[in-house]
Amino acid sequence: MPITATPPKITEVGALIRPSLMCMATESDTSLTLVSFGALSPEDCNKLLVATTPTIRRVSTAVPTLTYAERRPSEPVRTLLTRDYLGFAQPPGTSDRWLATPTPTATVIVNTGGAFGGYPRAFATGLTDTHDVIEQVGAIECVDLKLTPLGAYTLLGVPMDELTGRVVDLADVLGPAGHRLTERLANTAGWDARFAVLDEFLLRRAEEGPTPAREVAWAWRRLVESCGVLSIGELAHEVGWSRRHLVTRFRQQVGLPPKTVARIVRFDGLLRRVGTAGRAAWSRIATECGYYDQAHMNRDFREFAGTTPTAFLARLPERMAERMAAEVTSVQYTWVPAG
Known part of the structure; x- marks a missing residue:
């Protein structure tokens, strides 16, 4: 991330999405946001070099240090996703357990570190109509994509009922291209560069994938x-x-x-x-x-x-x-x- 002469201030660390993952409100035109959270004072947090953020008044000190990065996808990929690209990392020794309710989104996870939770290193999931308990234990570093179901239909190129309620190895969904993407992301340093690789890949899939009726x-x-x-x-x-x-x-x-x-x-x-x-x-x-x-x-x-x-x-x-x-x-x- 380029270092600016006067790093912008963090507006607020509020928005608890999970007790251990905090989400920061960012300006809509921000291309990349990189944030570290943990047992830091507001003053310490405001020393972080982050992209386009407004002054921390509150910060939780009851959580381990976590990082995430975001970047806006290129068109037309952006219309196929429900949010920006997200990179997430948590340190060793972290353990969380969550009740996940059904949402109208599909998910693709590509670990840039080791696999977690007994899942493949990279996997896709479709919609589900049941709740589940999700466990995150230990060090995790991954790219997390949230797709509309029809966006997933185009980008993954498979009937979405084949992914319903399932966790499927990305290589089984995309073939060798899934394996190549996983290895390339893992071997690329820095979230900005990884997002560029991902964007290039998804732009090509968007052009070549099936169009929903x-x-x-x-x-x-x-x-x-x-x-x-x-x-x-x-x-x-x-x-x-x-x-x-x-x-x-x-x-x-x-x-x-x-x-x-x-x-x-x-x-x-x-x-x-x-x-x-x-x-x-x-x-x-x-x-x-x-x-x-x-x-x-x-x-x-x-x-x-x-x-x-x-x-x-x-x-x-x-x-x-x-x-x-x-x-x-x-x-x-x-x-x-x-x-």
Whole structure:
């Protein structure tokens, strides 16, 4: 990263996404942000050379030092992802355990260090309709991509229902190209250079990959825009397909049936608003998110989070709930500590 004469100040280290991973609000035109967190005072943090950041007032000292870097992808790759490129590293001795709820995103992880968690060194996952407990133990250094399902369909070049609820070696998805990408990223020093390698690779995949059916892309966009409240009958009518044909093609290119995806979109939107809810406001929030009533919402909590709304809210780290309700563009997880 180039060193500037007057490094910009850090605005705020708040936005707890996990107790051990803090997310910093950055300006939208920032090309790369590199940050270290740990047992540092605000003064120490402001000595860090970081790209385009505003004055730390608060900093957590209860977490090990972690780093992450971000860079904006080139067009048209950017439209296929749900966030910027993210590089993440945590030191040895770190151990975290998280409840992960379903989200309308696919994931690609490429470790630039060793593999972790018993997973392949590089892997892809599709959508899932179940919650899971994720464990991160020991040293980790990786590139973490979050893709829209249709973006994953294009960039990975496989039917997305083949990845549903699975963790698949990237070499099995991309063939030799997956192995070459993994080795090249691991042998490239520095996040900026790694992101350049990744961007070049994904630009080529975007040009060569399959294009989703126009009708499926329309149905996906409508579900997201409506926060999952449109009926499948309405979608089928809008695209001019039978309900059965829409479900078949949508599942193939997105990974799950449209009705299930609608529920996940709605539930994910609900979790991003829990910070403004409070226990007394669950009925109102449920209605605003498209649930018939609080009982309807409670059923989705049991299925997608394995717990109740009140228990979920109680697990959130301090200040995380309120930040989940705000627009956070760097790290987008709605995970909470596993019980």
